[in-house]
Amino acid sequence: METKRPTEDWNNPPARREENKKVLAGVLGIVLGGFGVHKFVLGYTQEGIIQLVVTLVTCGMGSLIGFVEGIIYLTKTDEDFYQTYQVGKKGWF
Numbered sequence: 001m002e003t004k005r006p007t008e009d010w011n012n013p014p015a016r017r018e019e020n021k022k023v024l025a026g027v028l029g030i031v032l033g034g035f036g037v038h039k040f041v042l043g044y045t046q047e048g049i050i051q052l053v054v055t056l057v058t059c060g061m062g063s064l065i066g067f068v069e070g071i072i073y074l075t076k077t078d079e080d081f082y083q084t085y086q087v088g089k090k091g092w093f
Contacts, residue, residue: 022081026074033066038073039091047091069093 021041029038036051054062072093073081084090 020078020082021086022073022076022078025085026070029066029070029073031070033070034060034063036066038066038070042085044089044091 025038025041028041032038034051034055036048036055039045039048039051051062051066054065056062069092073085076084
């Protein structure tokens with residue numbers, strides 16, 4: 001007779017969902033926010049182009065938007081960031 005072994009669920013990694021890009025987007029928003037790089041990383045091509053144009057038109061002052069967004073990204077919890085910006089696709093702030 002075959003005996004069943006108890007499952008070791010604690011030893012199995014959780015199911016991998018889409019990668020959370022919070023730290024990468026946050027740091028890029030702070031460092032290169034004026035170029036919209038953080039938007040491109042999150043898959044927001046249109047918003048990234050808008051960010052770049054705003055920065056060029058305002059002679060660099062538009063880069064403050066990217067800086068603020070980078071700080072906002074880094075202060076959110078991982079789950080909140082994932083739900084807001086990667087699942088919900090919220091483009092700005």
